[in-house]
Amino acid sequence: MNSYSLVTILFFLSSGLFLGWSLGANDAANVFGTAVTTKMLKFKTAAIIASIFVIIGAVSGGKGTSSTLEKLGSVNALGGAFIVAFAAAISVYLMTNISIPVSTSQSIVGAIIGWNFFVGLKTDLTVVTKIVMSWIASPILAAIFSIIFFLGIRKLLHNSNIHLIRKDFYTRIGLIVVGAFGAYSLGANNIANVMGVFTETIPLENISLFNVFIIDSKQQLFFIGAMAISTGILTYSKNVMNTVGKKLFKLSPMTALIVVLSSSTVLFLFASRGLKSFLNSYGLPSLPLVPVSSSQAVVGAVLGISIAKKASNLSFKTLGKISLGWVTTPLISALICFIMLFFMQNVFMQKVYSRNIQNRVSINRVEASEYINKGDNYDR
């Protein structure tokens, strides 16, 4: 381990862990909310599945979105990383209090931009554009997927003459499988929000498991972050599930399955390095690896179902609120981060930016750019 003591690391990591806890408490409801409130699954079963798959997703698939956040701004001092994550967490709390749909992805991006401003680093507008376009694309893609899945599943059910009771059985299995996939995608896509800003500042020794698996520094941090998400799921998500399942989206178990499948596919597409490399190797277009909001993907998927059902309850108010979140969340988060960094540096006398390792950071950025640009060539 480097010069930081364990206590110091844990203290500074606490803001990220808090952000992870709140992500787990809030976003697990997007995956299992309806399944639990419609009593298709017990909360305990849902929480255990979600916790396990969030950890697997974070550790095995979290590096893609994390490298994009590094490209946006490599927070290279522990004090700075603490404040960036803390500012993001506070923004989420404030925005939730004033009932604006908020995402940790948007608040962490805002906070990183705030850090860039504070330390005087230029924010790469190409990366910002790519991230914002991904936020806009994610609910739209989720809506498209949910229309396709909805029409496909409806046709399948009509043609297969499955008994109502048997359908219930298959729906339960489907909710478990899709929920596990959703939790995996959530972990893979959103772990960067929780731990991404710490990867530069807390380099840990690699751990070898039976000389077969090597768990590197990032994966260890992602594991710690995923544990925080799991704690959020196990301790607090039940209340949020009740709110999401009963008040916001009253869905039948089958439509809930379609919504979770669609939104999880979107999160997966924006997180999977393997899929991106696979598509790129065949010269096919791929999506950038960007942390997106699972809640907004869910809203997109629900709207998709409304469109497929030709229901006239397309809520422009909801769409407006989402669009508002794309702008206001990063702005507020950046502002809070900027102010907090000032206090951290000038009142608590903590280093929020390290010039000494800037060269290393630059090299990392070049590496990250090369990696991302590989895909960009195909994007264009």
Place this chain on the structure above:
Amino acid sequence: MFDGLIKKTKIIESEIDLFLDNITKSALVFKEAIRDYSKGEKKDLKKRIEQISDLERQTDEVRREIKFKLYREMLIPDARGDVLGLLETMDDLVDIAKEVVVQIDIEKPEIFPEIEDKFLKLADYSSKAIESTSKAGNAYFRNITEVNNYINKVKFYETEADDVETEIKKIIFDKKDCELSKKIHLRDIIVRVAFLSDEAEEVCERIAVYSIKRNI
């Protein structure tokens, strides 16, 4: 975990099938019972009463079993209320059919020769309405696109039953050489037999609404 659940699922499916089969059988036994009474075949009528009483008892038990299992295993939480409501109202059809047959056996109304054919026709329409209701119920569980087909049939039989009911009533009350008390008694029986098709139509209206809810 899944093995146990699929086994329970199959058991409930077969219980629902048994329930619906019993409804169909009750309709057929009802029709035969009316025919036996009209033709004066008292021995056969006793047998029909036993048959329909057994079916009524068995249908009640199966319905209760399904109800407990749906709650105990927490199955179809979103459609459980609908399914239980549907089974209950279908069970009522068997109860009414049995009551009518028993009533006829106890009260022994005099079926005038002028109305005998129409009386049998009325029983046939009511019986067919119940049969089609059972098929509509089966379609609700298995093949939702077929539900409307059977509902339309039930509506047809109900309308036909209403027409025959009116015709019989006219014949009864136009009859000169008959006491009013006999006429009123016979009318009551006719109304009860026709009421079965009305009830079948009520059940079908429920099935229509539940089917819309079942569409994803």
